Amino acid sequence: MAQADLSSPARLQQAAVPAMTPLRRFLMRFNRLFDDARLLPVLLIAPVLIFFIVWNVIPTLWMIGLSFYRYQISIPDSLAFLGIDNYTDIIRDRAMWQGLSRTFIWVFFGVGIQTLLGMVLGFLFWGSKSMPGRRLALTLLFTPMIVTPVAAGLFFRLIYEPTFGILNWFTQSFFGQEVLLLQNPEVAFWAVLFVDIWMWTPFMILITLAALASVPKAEMEAAEIDRLSWFDRIRYIILPHGKYILMLGILLRTIDSFKTLDLVYLMAVPGSTTKLIAILLRESAFEALNVGWSSALAIILLLTAIAFTSIYLYILNLNSKAKAKEVAT
Amino acid sequence: MNRVSRRSSRLVVIALLVLTSLVLSVVPAMSQDAHPLAGQSIEMSILGIGGWLPSSLGAQMANDLFVGYAQENYGYNVSFTFTESPFESLFQRAAASLQTGSDEFNIIISDSQWLGALATPGWIVDIDGLIENGLPDLGIDPQPSLDLELFSDVARTTYQVFPDGSDEIWGLPQEGDVQVLFVRTDIVNNPDEMAAFEAANGFAIPSTFEEWEVLTMDQFELIAGFFTRPDQDLYGVAMQHSIVYDFYSMQLYPFMWSLGGQAWDPATRTMVGVLDTPVNAEAMEWNRRMLNYTPPGALSMGIGENVDAFTQGKVATSIQWAAVGLSMVTDENRDVVAIVPPPQFVREDGTTSRVYSMGGQPWVLNAFNPADKMRVAVDFLNWWYLPETQLEFAIRGGNPTVAATLNDPTFDDINPWNRAYKYMLQNDRAQDFWHEPNYAEMLALQQEAFTAFAAGEYNDALSVLNFVACEQQQILFDNGRTEVAPPDECEDAEPQ
Numbered sequence: 065m066a067q068a069d070l071s072s073p074a075r076l077q078q079a080a081v082p083a084m085t086p087l088r089r090f091l092m093r094f095n096r097l098f099d100d101a102r103l104l105p106v107l108l109i110a111p112v113l114i115f116f117i118v119w120n121v122i123p124t125l126w127m128i129g130l131s132f133y134r135y136q137i138s139i140p141d142s143l144a145f146l147g148i149d150n151y152t153d154i155i156r157d158r159a160m161w162q163g164l165s166r167t168f169i170w171v172f173f174g175v176g177i178q179t180l181l182g183m184v185l186g187f188l189f190w191g192s193k194s195m196p197g198r199r200l201a202l203t204l205l206f207t208p209m210i211v212t213p214v215a216a217g218l219f220f221r222l223i224y225e226p227t228f229g230i231l232n233w234f235t236q237s238f239f240g241q242e243v244l245l246l247q248n249p250e251v252a253f254w255a256v257l258f259v260d261i262w263m264w265t266p267f268m269i270l271i272t273l274a275a276l277a278s279v280p281k282a283e284m285e286a287a288e289i290d291r292l293s294w295f296d297r298i299r300y301i302i303l304p305h306g307k308y309i310l311m312l313g314i315l316l317r318t319i320d321s322f323k324t325l326d327l328v329y330l331m332a333v334p335g336s337t338t339k340l341i342a343i344l345l346r347e348s349a350f351e352a353l354n355v356g357w358s359s360a361l362a363i364i365l366l367l368t369a370i371a372f373t374s375i376y377l378y379i380l381n382l383n384s385k386a387k388a389k390e391v392a393t
Numbered sequence: 394m395n396r397v398s399r400r401s402s403r404l405v406v407i408a409l410l411v412l413t414s415l416v417l418s419v420v421p422a423m424s425q426d427a428h429p430l431a432g433q434s435i436e437m438s439i440l441g442i443g444g445w446l447p448s449s450l451g452a453q454m455a456n457d458l459f460v461g462y463a464q465e466n467y468g469y470n471v472s473f474t475f476t477e478s479p480f481e482s483l484f485q486r487a488a489a490s491l492q493t494g495s496d497e498f499n500i501i502i503s504d505s506q507w508l509g510a511l512a513t514p515g516w517i518v519d520i521d522g523l524i525e526n527g528l529p530d531l532g533i534d535p536q537p538s539l540d541l542e543l544f545s546d547v548a549r550t551t552y553q554v555f556p557d558g559s560d561e562i563w564g565l566p567q568e569g570d571v572q573v574l575f576v577r578t579d580i581v582n583n584p585d586e587m588a589a590f591e592a593a594n595g596f597a598i599p600s601t602f603e604e605w606e607v608l609t610m611d612q613f614e615l616i617a618g619f620f621t622r623p624d625q626d627l628y629g630v631a632m633q634h635s636i637v638y639d640f641y642s643m644q645l646y647p648f649m650w651s652l653g654g655q656a657w658d659p660a661t662r663t664m665v666g667v668l669d670t671p672v673n674a675e676a677m678e679w680n681r682r683m684l685n686y687t688p689p690g691a692l693s694m695g696i697g698e699n700v701d702a703f704t705q706g707k708v709a710t711s712i713q714w715a716a717v718g719l720s721m722v723t724d725e726n727r728d729v730v731a732i733v734p735p736p737q738f739v740r741e742d743g744t745t746s747r748v749y750s751m752g753g754q755p756w757v758l759n760a761f762n763p764a765d766k767m768r769v770a771v772d773f774l775n776w777w778y779l780p781e782t783q784l785e786f787a788i789r790g791g792n793p794t795v796a797a798t799l800n801d802p803t804f805d806d807i808n809p810w811n812r813a814y815k816y817m818l819q820n821d822r823a824q825d826f827w828h829e830p831n832y833a834e835m836l837a838l839q840q841e842a843f844t845a846f847a848a849g850e851y852n853d854a855l856s857v858l859n860f861v862a863c864e865q866q867q868i869l870f871d872n873g874r875t876e877v878a879p880p881d882e883c884e885d886a887e888p889q
Contacts, residue, residue, distance in 0.1 A: 137492050138510045138830045139872055226690030227702060242623075247692040249850040334636045334692045335845030350485045351833035353510075 124366075131360035137353035150360035160361070163341040166253070170340055171321045174260050179314055181261070182268020189269065190276045209266040217330025220259045221246070252333040260327060264317060271313030275306030308380065315376040319369050341365060429532065431468035435769050440487055440498035442754065443477030444697075447568035447716050448502045450791050451756075451777075458785065459776050463769070471769055481638040484510065484833060491516035496759055499766045500773065502567050503757045506639070506836070508555040509828040511757055512563040518758040520553070520562040523771070531764040538775050539565060541795060545818055548794040551825040552755035557659040564755025565774060569794035570716040571817035572647065572735055572749040573810055574605065579729035580620065580627070580709045590619050602812065605733035609745065610651070610679075613710075613736035617686035620709035629686030631702040631711040635695040636844040639836055643750040644712065645843060646826060648676035650748035651738035656826045657865075662875035665883065668862040672741075674854035681847050681854075692848055714752045715817070718810040719790040732810040734817060749817060751825040753792070787811070794818070831872055835865045842888055853889040860888040 097103055131150055136142040154160050185205075192198060208216070224245045226232045235243045245255035279302050287297045325342035345365065349358035439455065441448030452475035463471050476498065478486040484507050490497045491511070503511060511517045518528070520539065527535040543549050543566065550557070552566035580586070582600045591597045594615050599605040608616075617629025633640040646656060654673035657664050684691055688702050696713070700720045703711040712735050713721060722730050737747035756777070758770050776782055783798040787807045792814055798804060805812045817823050829835065839861045846857045863883035869875040 136872065137488065138514055140514050142872075221693070225693065225698075227688040227698070227707060229690075232689070242689055244689060247690050247848060249845070249848045252848075332635060332637050332693060334634070334641075334848040335850040336841050337845075337848075337850065339841065347834070347837050351837055352831065353488060354834070 127359045127362060130356055131363050133356045135354075135356040137355060146356065150357050151364070153357065154361055154364060159339075159344060160341070162336070163339055163344045166337075166339065167322060167324075167341040170253075170257060170260075170324065171318055174257055174264075174321050175314060175317045177261050178265045178268045178317060179310075181265045182270075182313075183272050183310075185265070186269045186272025186276065190273060205269065206266045208263045209270075211263065213263070213324075213327040214330055216259055216263055217327045220262075221331055224255060246331060246333050249335050249337045252335075252337045256328055256331050256333060256338050259331070260321070260324065263327075264321075267317065268313055271309060272306075275309040275313075276302065278309060279305045307383070311376060311380055315373065318372055318376075322365075322369055322372070428467040428469065430765055430768060433765065434470040435472075435765055437471055437473045437499050437766060437769055437773070438476065438497060439473055439500045439502065440476045440478065440483070440490075441502035442483055442504070443479045445480070445716075446719055447570070447791050448477070448754065449475065450786065450789055451502060451567055454782070454786065454789070455773060458782070459773055462776055463772060467772060469769070480504065483507075487511070488516075491759065491761070494761050496761045496763060496766060499759050499762050500770050501757050501759065502754050503564065504754055505551045505564070505751065505825055506828055506832045508553075508563050508755065508757070509830045510832055512555050512561075513830040516760055517563055518760050518762075518767075520565060520758075521560075523758075524562070528767060531762075531767050533764075533768055533771055536771060536775065539771075539778070541565065541778060542797070543794050544569075544796045544799040544815070545820055547751060547820045547823050547825070548753075548818060551751045551823075552753060552794065555828045557828055564757045565778075566753065566794040567756045567777075568716060568753045569792040569814070569818055570714050570752030570754075571814055571823050572643075572712055572752070573715045573813040573817060574733050574735040575703055575711040575713050575721050576605070576731040576733060577703070577706065577709050577726070577729055578731050580706070581616070582731075586620075590616070593619070599733075602731075602733050605731070606816075608736050610648075610736040610738045614683070614686070617683070617710065621686045623689075626707060628688045628702075628708045629710065630683065631694065631699045631708040631713070632683060632687055632691065633695055633699055633712075634684065634687070634692045634844065634847050635698075636692075636840050637695050639840070640695045641840055641843050641847065642826075642836065643752070645677065645680045646824070647735070647749040648680045648738070649673045650824055651740075651746045652676050652679075653740050653746070659827070661877055662829075662869050663877045664862040664866040664869070665859075665877075665880060666862070668865070669855060669859035671855065673858055677843070677846060677854040677858065684847065692844065715792055715810045715814040716752055718808055718814075722809055727809075730809065732813045734813055734822075747822055748824050749822065751823045753794075829869065829874060831868050831874065834868055838864050838868075845888065851888045856886075857888040860886045 097107060132145060132147060134142060134144045134146050134150075189198070189202060195201075211219075223229050223231050226242065226244055226247065231245075232243055235241045246252050283301050283305075284297070287301055292300070323342055324340055325346055328338050328340055328343060329346065331338065341361075342365075345358060345361050348354050348361065352358075437455075439452045441452060452473055455473040460471055460473075463469055476486075483504065487498060487501050487503070487507075488510070492514070501511075501517070503517075512519075522528075523533070523536050524540045525535055527533045548566055548569055552569075553562040553564050555561060555563050576582075578600070581598055587598050587600075596612065597604075598616055599608050613630075619629070620627060621629040633644045635641060649656065649672070652672050652675060654670055654676055655667050658667050687694065688707055694702070696717060699711055699713050700717055702708045703713070703721055704723055704726060706726075711721070715732075718732065722732075734747065735749055737745045739745055756774060758767070758774075762770060777786075778795060780795075780797055783793040783795050784801065787793050787798060787804065790808060792811075793799065799815055799818070805815065827835065842851070842857050842861050845851050846854060851857050863879050863886040866875070866877065866879040866883070870878050
């Protein structure tokens with residue numbers, strides 16, 4: 065039997081290179097993928113994309129499909145194709161329109177007041193940088209935003225409680241006046257909206273502070289030298305710079321406010337004065353277990369939210385185009 | 394010879410005795426060995442109502458007592474975990490799990506009205522089948538011991554039957570419950586107050602069980618009005634007018650039923666023309682009028698708030714569930730609380746009637762339980778209905794429904810509410826309402842409309858009832874639960 069010449073130079077060279085295991089080979093090939101400039105962005109975005117497809121796209125498509133069916137979990141063999149019947153039924157449903165109109169009022173006043181209050185308080189904080197304890201005050205101010213809506217709902221339900229609540233104790237002790245908020249259909253809606261405003265005004269303060277931080281210092285100093293009034297400074301310097309961030313804040317709040325459920329649910333107001341559209345959806349999906357109808361309503365709400373977003377984006381685009389045009393001329 | 398014969402027969406007797414004692418001592422051991430789960434460890438899970446003592450008592454007794462019983466009699470180790478969910482979300486919690494065919498919860502303490510919603514999709518075990526045929530697929534023999542003799546038929550129809558009016562059994566009573574009247578005797582039976590009341594109204598405030606028994610709601614309203622003194626932070630009665638879950642409906646139905654109205658016709662599942670009647674409208678008006686004698690904010694008052702108002706001495710009386718007796722009767726007020734039947738109503742024809750709502754919950758078994766857990770669940774239920782277990786349940790503050798326990802001469806004295814509980818747990822004094830699969834939808838609809846009426850959002854009771862009846866009829870009809878379609882007039886039905 066011929067013996068292999070182990071001392072030959074070629075053999076020695078081969079022996080110096082570590083043996084290529086399948087795993088090592090795979091890792092080397094995988095690493096090479098990252099060297100490809102075209103492939104790299106795809107690879108980086110792939111995990112997010114997969115997550116998005118699995119958890120967003122597929123469920124949404126599934127929901128769209130279900131919205132064309134009659135499907136009630138608690139009724140066996142209830143699955144039946146209905147076409148657009150669920151949608152026409154929803155459009156004809158008076159409770160849906162009432163819920164939707166209440167929700168629009170909720171969003172309009174809620175986000176509107178939060179924005180105005182947030183801007184005013186944000187300006188005050190911005191102008192009081194040397195105030196002692198400012199940081200602590202800011203931290204405390206942001207607390208409501210951190211509290212979960214469930215806790216806030218329970219908290220205010222107890223505060224408003226006429227027999228044991230602190231608010232009634234206070235008004236009776238000092239003014240001899242009993243206050244019924246959640247039990248009075250004329251004010252219950254506004255009493256619950258107040259809690260939402262209490263919770264989310266800090267968010268708009270934060271957004272206002274972020275918007276103000278985006279204003280170039282030089283321009284503000286120039287305005288000070290030119291002795292521009294505060295109104296003019298806001299109009300000509302602060303708003304043009306900060307409005308994009310503010311708009312983003314308003315957009316986020318609008319979408320979030322449109323979906324309000326837990327807070328209102330927890331406050332348990334008698335009657336239908338606080339029955340927002342999300343409450344109707346919850347009842348239909350989780351109490352009646354009417355999956356088909358609820359899916360159709362959810363799709364309608366999704367489209368409404370997309371419409372909101374599109375309007376905001378359109379306004380933002382208009383502004384950027386106008387700005388670009390201004391710069392060009 | 395005789396002596397020998399006597400000796401041998403003595404020996405035979407002794408041998409027989411020894412043999413018999415040996416057999417007797419071996420039989421239990423054999424039966425223990427015979428249990429298919431002997432030597433195994435099983436973990437069971439119970440889903441019950443959060444913050445509701447009777448539910449937690451069931452789970453607590455399972456761990457305190459059944460664990461030892463099972464070890465001793467069946468030879469297996471078992472432990473129970475207890476998951477809680479509030480009244481208003483218990484069904485959703487159960488449904489979300491059962492819908493996937495999960496055995497996450499092996500035993501569920503359901504509310505009675507959920508029986509239809511749980512039984513229709515096949516999520517829970519058909520108890521009739523279990524009693525008569527067992528569960529052959531899982532190797533479980535027929536369980537005739539679960540064919541219970543309950544104290545009254547209303548307990549059977551409430552906790553066991555679906556569809557309403559049938560004989561099909563899907564649940565077994567865990568906790569019986571009825572509405573009773575809790576009275577603060579230190580307030581109501583104060584001699585000066587009693588004299589002042591009698592002088593003003595011409596009749597005396599009752600002070601014994603028998604006197605309260607004959608009190609009418611008209612008279613009770615006068616008593617409640619007499620003790621409504623906002624300046625002293627004292628009110629006549631605590632009720633439950635909250636929109637949460639079924640609270641409002643449960644306090645409204647007694648007014649309807651007692652005055653002669655009905656919630657529906659269970660035979661045909663008809664709502665329109667049954668619910669929206671003048672007598673029910675009168676009941677709604679009356680029920681709303683009671684808000685004049687309740688603490689401020691009574692529209693948000695549920696079970697917990699009612700307990701608080703009563704125990705803090707803010708109300709003279711309380712119409713409340715017997716099941717919360719342990720919370721209503723505290724160490725501080727124990728000597729000044731009387732628990733009596735709630736007032737009766739005088740009908741238009743002059744007769745008197747007292748028909749209040751049934752509370753309480755049944756046990757139901759998850760149909761997706763694997764064989765070992767199903768067997769333990771069945772063993773547990775058999776243990777639960779042993780006389781000594783039922784008595785222990787009562788001693789710990791629960792309300793059994795088994796006839797033998799309630800007829801026990803000691804039962805009335807175990808808890809201060811037991812006499813009133815037993816009095817109300819009668820066919821003509823308590824009633825439950827629909828066990829339909831669409832219960833949640835139908836309930837949410839009427840809770841919203843009824844509380845809107847109570848809050849003054851609507852003021853025409855008949856129009857509210859007509860709207861609710863039409864909508865509920867539509868729900869039943871759409872889901873194939875009735876052949877009675879809503880009439881054309883329903884298209885214009887609107888609460889006013």
